Amino acid sequence: MAVLFPRVALIGVGLIGSSLCHAIRRGGLAGHIAATARSERTRAKAVELGLVDSMHPDAGTAAAGADLVVICTPIGTYAEIGAAIRARLKPGAILTDVGSVKQAAVRDLGPLVPEGVHFVPGHPVAGTEHSGPEAGFAELFDGRWCILTPPPGTDQGAVDRLAEFWRRCGSQVEIMEPAHHDIVLAITSHLPHLIAYTIVGTATDLEDATRKEVVKFSAGGFRDFTRIAASDPVMWRDIFLNNREAVLEILGRFTEDLTALQRAIRWGEGDKLEDWFIRTRAIRRGIIDAKQA
Amino acid sequence: MAVLFPRVALIGVGLIGSSLCHAIRRGGLAGHIAATARSERTRAKAVELGLVDSMHPDAGTAAAGADLVVICTPIGTYAEIGAAIRARLKPGAILTDVGSVKQAAVRDLGPLVPEGVHFVPGHPVAGTEHSGPEAGFAELFDGRWCILTPPPGTDQGAVDRLAEFWRRCGSQVEIMEPAHHDIVLAITSHLPHLIAYTIVGTATDLEDATRKEVVKFSAGGFRDFTRIAASDPVMWRDIFLNNREAVLEILGRFTEDLTALQRAIRWGEGDKLEDWFIRTRAIRRGIIDAKQA
Numbered sequence: 001m002a003v004l005f006p007r008v009a010l011i012g013v014g015l016i017g018s019s020l021c022h023a024i025r026r027g028g029l030a031g032h033i034a035a036t037a038r039s040e041r042t043r044a045k046a047v048e049l050g051l052v053d054s055m056h057p058d059a060g061t062a063a064a065g066a067d068l069v070v071i072c073t074p075i076g077t078y079a080e081i082g083a084a085i086r087a088r089l090k091p092g093a094i095l096t097d098v099g100s101v102k103q104a105a106v107r108d109l110g111p112l113v114p115e116g117v118h119f120v121p122g123h124p125v126a127g128t129e130h131s132g133p134e135a136g137f138a139e140l141f142d143g144r145w146c147i148l149t150p151p152p153g154t155d156q157g158a159v160d161r162l163a164e165f166w167r168r169c170g171s172q173v174e175i176m177e178p179a180h181h182d183i184v185l186a187i188t189s190h191l192p193h194l195i196a197y198t199i200v201g202t203a204t205d206l207e208d209a210t211r212k213e214v215v216k217f218s219a220g221g222f223r224d225f226t227r228i229a230a231s232d233p234v235m236w237r238d239i240f241l242n243n244r245e246a247v248l249e250i251l252g253r254f255t256e257d258l259t260a261l262q263r264a265i266r267w268g269e270g271d272k273l274e275d276w277f278i279r280t281r282a283i284r285r286g287i288i289d290a291k292q293a
Numbered sequence: 294m295a296v297l298f299p300r301v302a303l304i305g306v307g308l309i310g311s312s313l314c315h316a317i318r319r320g321g322l323a324g325h326i327a328a329t330a331r332s333e334r335t336r337a338k339a340v341e342l343g344l345v346d347s348m349h350p351d352a353g354t355a356a357a358g359a360d361l362v363v364i365c366t367p368i369g370t371y372a373e374i375g376a377a378i379r380a381r382l383k384p385g386a387i388l389t390d391v392g393s394v395k396q397a398a399v400r401d402l403g404p405l406v407p408e409g410v411h412f413v414p415g416h417p418v419a420g421t422e423h424s425g426p427e428a429g430f431a432e433l434f435d436g437r438w439c440i441l442t443p444p445p446g447t448d449q450g451a452v453d454r455l456a457e458f459w460r461r462c463g464s465q466v467e468i469m470e471p472a473h474h475d476i477v478l479a480i481t482s483h484l485p486h487l488i489a490y491t492i493v494g495t496a497t498d499l500e501d502a503t504r505k506e507v508v509k510f511s512a513g514g515f516r517d518f519t520r521i522a523a524s525d526p527v528m529w530r531d532i533f534l535n536n537r538e539a540v541l542e543i544l545g546r547f548t549e550d551l552t553a554l555q556r557a558i559r560w561g562e563g564d565k566l567e568d569w570f571i572r573t574r575a576i577r578r579g580i581i582d583a584k585q586a
Binding site for chain 1: 420422437467477478481482484487488489490491494495496499509512513514515516517518520523530531533537551554555571573575583585
């Protein structure tokens with residue numbers, strides 16, 4: 001198949017950025033992969049792994065002349081990166097990102113996008129608990145969804161080309177409003193991470209002897225939470241700070257439900273507990289049917 | 294290796310009971326596996342799968358003459374099963390269970406154990422989200438811990454024989470006080486399940502359109518919770534009802550921590566969030582080092 005973009009620039013080569021390198025190579029989607037990363041170590045590692053065709057010391061140089069620029073850094077860096085690259089973006093280029101909060105992407109990058117550049121925020125709903133350029137692999141996006149949230153009036157051709165790019169990275173593509181994206185992800189991703197971080201922290205604060213046993217006997221459910229709670233701390237800090245309203249809204253509902261179950265346990269209301277637990281099985285079946293298990 | 298028990302009786306052949314059948318066969322640990330199950334369907338399925346040597350219509354008949362009796366049913370059934378089998382237990386037999394709350398096992402079964410029968414409560418810390426006789430497999434216990442909580446004065450020979458049984462099922466064995474077991478499991482297993490059940494229920498209550506999207510985009514963390522929340526409802530109802538004190542204590546600590554993180558999100562305290570998320574990574578490393586990942 002033909003190259004989709006002669007030159008792709010990746011700002012950041014962590015888990016998502018490095019997986020994109022692999023997926024782009026696998027699909028023959030770009031003529032040239034340019035990249036940058038904030039730390040010298042990450043830049044050197046990405047070069048050593050042969051992930052990129054050219055490595056640049058800063059975002060502006062990396063983005064210069066690229067047909068597709070993908071920001072793959074924590075959301076808190078967007079405004080700074082936008083300021084650094086805006087003058088270097090080629091007319092007709094597509095600017096996108098992979099962040100987990102889309103209203104923040106629109107808020108921080110939108111005003112900086114020059115005339116003639118197509119801004120199409122995106123979010124591949126895929127990941128692992130590992131970070132850094134060594135963590136990437138070509139199959140990360142296979143069968144997963146990528147959500148695009150183009151602002152009103154965005155050039156349809158640009159949206160189509162970016163959608164085709166993600167499809168050829170293995171994803172299915174969905175178009176969504178940024179606000180709707182942020183509430184859906186608050187429940188499917190942000191709240192689960194917050195909960196997992198909390199419970200693992202609660203365990204960390206137990207007295208020494210008990211904490212050792214918690215590690216030893218983690219196979220009863222806890223270890224799944226520790227996997228989630230091992231995800232990148234800065235990336236997650238930025239997600240919570242930038243999707244505050246939606247996370248607090250969903251967290252409020254969760255706390256109400258947890259309080260109701262807590263009360264059922266305290267008062268020995270077995271029927272209430274059993275009914276709740278039967279109901280939740282149905283959602284699991286839905287996920288298996290949707291091939292997202 | 295030699296047969297450990299000429300006759301083993303399993304009361305219940307769900308996930309754990311049927312996995313024990315496979316592990317017993319793999320290790321050549323018993324001369325004969327007798328079993329029973331409450332439902333006709335389960336009994337027929339276990340026979341069809343060739344899991345047992347004899348299937349019995351009730352617990353008393355199954356336990357009669359057995360050298361090892363393993364109760365593999367929800368904790369709420371223990372008192373009834375104890376009453377049904379006590380007169381049929383062979384002198385010198387070992388009576389054990391696999392339940393996730395050990396103080397309740399001691400409370401409900403202890404007073405019913407006849408003179409000359411060795412009562413050694415147990416808990417293999419292993420499982421999957423699947424239930425029923427089809428769900429079992431020989432490797433379920435491999436490398437996992439089995440906790441035994443023998444009451445004071447229990448015959449050491451009986452404890453040693455049961456420990457050897459679990460080791461030859463693939464497990465490592467640990468001896469513990471029942472109360473301590475219940476608090477450790479409250480954090481490593483019971484609270485994670487309660488949280489997972491809660492969040493999946495919270496998602497179930499969203500309006501229809503959003504719920505469909507929650508299933509579709511579950512790869513961001515939510516699907517791991519749905520897996521946990523697909524576990525057997527009756528088993529889990531009984532765990533929460535029977536480990537109330539420990540679960541409520543740990544839940545209290547969890548809620549305090551969650552409230553603190555919620556406040557940090559509301560007030561934009563990024564440093565506090567990042568510190569917390571860095572700290573939780575260390576526990577994950579501990580679990581990987583302990584080979585329980």
